[in-house]
Amino acid sequence: MKLIAKDLECQRGGRHVFGGMSFEVPAGSGLLLKGPNGSGKTSLLRMIAGLGDIAAGTLELDGLDDELTIGQRAHYVAHQNALKTAMSVEENLTFWARFMGVACSSVDVREHLARFDLERLAGYSAALLSAGQRRRLALSRLELVPRPVWLLDEPSVGLDAASVELLAAAMRRHTEGGGILLASTHTDLALGFNDTLDLSTFAGRAA
């Protein structure tokens, strides 16, 4: 399994964002997306997740026979956390797990909440969570629902030092487990790898 991008070009709202971007991410490795604001990190992740038009170039997940889309194989953690404040912490996580096709028991859910140190809050309404706690709740989805590709958009935003460590650990577990990982970030996460892609170098390039 291998994520291959060839000569990708991205346009948002009719404006050219980046072009001529090619990269490969083999199973078991990760790629950090760096670049100034507006350089297209979010746009790229959305393209891979199937949430953005590919203006030019190709994007494929190599070496898999069935015809699932990349999006169906990928986790996408965006700036928004996709949480419902009207539901409890546990309800939120459970719903996404079930929706993504994992029949999980309350035990699994709490265990994965615990991985981001949220089990104490499981019963509380998500409205009561602090910014970082919300982020952690969104992240606890990642390992509960096994998916080969992780697309994380500034995952460490709002997390305290300890939680950043938990996140980094999860990311390492994922790559070591043979997963593919792309993460955009402005701060540096202490990960096992540091292959980075600087999007500013593709700005203004045509395909």
Add this chain to the structure above:
Amino acid sequence: MKLIAKDLECQRGGRHVFGGMSFEVPAGSGLLLKGPNGSGKTSLLRMIAGLGDIAAGTLELDGLDDELTIGQRAHYVAHQNALKTAMSVEENLTFWARFMGVACSSVDVREHLARFDLERLAGYSAALLSAGQRRRLALSRLELVPRPVWLLDEPSVGLDAASVELLAAAMRRHTEGGGILLASTHTDLALGFNDTLDLSTFAGRAA
């Protein structure tokens, strides 16, 4: 002018967050709020801004005669950016400036957009902004509307390295200009000062 907190206690949703907190921030100096997620950084800033109940203790801005509240003298930059996607970048900033009582010309506005490197986007709808660009737009309010107290909740979130530098510069200008500054952060901003308050030490303390 001096911000004085005595034996502050904070409760959210009936739950005790922190107590027995006392500190002083004299004019021309700043205080960094640190602490794990849920330790009460946002809650504290909101209390100072007048957006949260003070369960116990006192909070006052010393050495000023008129009877404005602290909130009316303070800037509060929260997790949310208070932007309208239906308005252009310039319109957004102009509105807040006018609303906060500054009769600013389009020139001033663009000049302050420039300080966060946004003048190029002035005409675009705020809906087209990337996460970091939105944050910068929210921040450009700070210096356009002169207010003695700045309350910044994780101001550097989503900012690229260059913008973090711009922010740090603005914060330095503010303190050097005799302003008071409180900022919560998980990452460290290169500021002139580093008096920090670790909120985790006040958890579970009664007033």
Add this chain to the structure above:
Amino acid sequence: MKTFLCLVRRELVLTLRQGGGAGMALGFFLTVLVLLPLGIGPDLKLLQRLAPGALWITLLLSVLLSTDRIFGPDYEDGSLELMTMGPMPLELVVVGKAFAHWLGTGLPLAVLAPGLGVLLNLDSALFLPLLAAMVLGSLSLSLLASLGAAVTVGIRKGGMIVSLLILPLYVPILIFGVAATSAVIGVPELMGPSMLILAAISLVSLVVAPVAAAAALRSHMT
């Protein structure tokens, strides 16, 4: 299938807790109910005559006005993106949401309608037809509503456009709905056909709406 049910459950939980759904519908219904006599005068004969139409219009309006809640919140908090990605086909997601919307808005109204009709002293012979027709009709109302919502999700002027878009589709439902309801006291032989047509409309919209809606959503996402 399990996924589908879990989606419906979640939608219902949300509408109920956020006071959309039954509560909202009932509130709206009561509102209209109180306003109507005050507006047109407490003439019981007249009220009785207007009752079926008034109830149907109320039903249509409350469905029309709750459309933005079908996809709006999920669009804003990023849930909709995850749903477009997720393994469940988007068409099915739409069906699920439309179904939940029906359970939360149309159905309660349909069930409440006869009871509240009493206050407009609705002819008791109409209770059953009204109930049946409304249950049938509201299903297609919700499906079409979800189509309108999908087309206008996250775009400016959504509110107005949606009403202009779906209204034409609603007109036939209203006509046959009222026909089916007041057939008993009017032209009894109209009853059967009208009901059948209502059922037919529901079936057609069950096929068309989800596909169209899903397509619209996809193009909104990208």
Add this chain to the structure above:
Amino acid sequence: MKTFLCLVRRELVLTLRQGGGAGMALGFFLTVLVLLPLGIGPDLKLLQRLAPGALWITLLLSVLLSTDRIFGPDYEDGSLELMTMGPMPLELVVVGKAFAHWLGTGLPLAVLAPGLGVLLNLDSALFLPLLAAMVLGSLSLSLLASLGAAVTVGIRKGGMIVSLLILPLYVPILIFGVAATSAVIGVPELMGPSMLILAAISLVSLVVAPVAAAAALRSHMT
């Protein structure tokens, strides 16, 4: 004062661009007008008799149903917090928003009402009274709406609660509004008093609503 105007301008810009306001109102109005004859049958005499009441009810509903847009968005994106802090007294903010809401919803409807009344062949003698009464009445409607919106901002079941809360306050407006409107063909001497009462209600709500609303908003913020 400049601040006040700038707030009103911003509110209007937002409602217009987001298709709330006039567009939305008109859409809703047309909807009801189209549905009404369909619902109760094309009996012109009857329609004419119902017209004033129907128009008034539509006005009330469209105001009632646009309440959540008064504070909702600003609450979600954090603007409301800045407004509670800002130098402008919160009471004034409320007035500004209510005023903008009136300009965006109540006023256009009031102005359009006579024109649309033609479709319900409203007696042309009623055009002017209708216009006057609606302009007067809708102002207090918007003020009370902002109160209801402030009380329910950001809480669950807001939608339903708001209608339960404002309805009682709307009843008198509707009664006197209709009275003032159809006085010409009904009891002419009711005209003057009703108008006066409408004006009085507007004044009272202009005093009470902002204060209460501001208090409610403050307790929501803290």
Add this chain to the structure above:
Amino acid sequence: MQKYANPTRFNAIAGAVLPWCAGLTVLLFAVGLYLGLVEAPQDYQQGETVRIMFVHVPAAWMAMATYTVMALASAVAIIWRHPLADVAAKTAAPIGACFTFLALVTGSLWGKPMWGTWWVWDARLTSVFVLFLLYLGYIAIWQAIEEPTRAARIAAIVALVGFVNIPIIKFSVDWWNSLHQPASVLKVGGPAIHSSILIPLLIMAVAYTMLFLTLHLVAMRTEIMKRRIHNMERAEVAG
């Protein structure tokens, strides 16, 4: 906890008073109902149905009185921030809603023989119906907001604003020529009905009042208990 000093004293007092209230309520109802349903003469035009009055009228009065109590308590809660005041307001609402419902039901039961229909949309009936909605709205507010202090303030505002409806109910019959009876007891220049009806009516009124008092005290005590338990739970989660 010192915040609950007064409630503690209140609980003590309430505990002492309750039995008496309860006893008095039962007694008054016994007497009132006997006089009303057995002793009182039947009306020459209304026949036996007039007896509904002894249930209906006091219920209607209490419906309004309870809301007034609620509004007063809310005013106190807003001005003095007294914890007991919003407990009083909160617990009064459901009771008031029941009285209102009773007035509506007995009223329409009475309406059938008198006016030939269960329901008419005349001013008083409508305004009472609206009062019922108002009670529901108020109760809904308490349920919708988790944070007790926030809920208390919002609810208080609602109660106070909604109070305008009470004078409307009271005077609606005079303002709009209504089907409904005008005030014949509570009016300037003394009551205008025969004592053989007036006396049992007044006794029933007192009985209803005592009933309200009893129920309200019980409700307030349980509410205070609930809040204490709630706070303990919260405390241990936080700590």
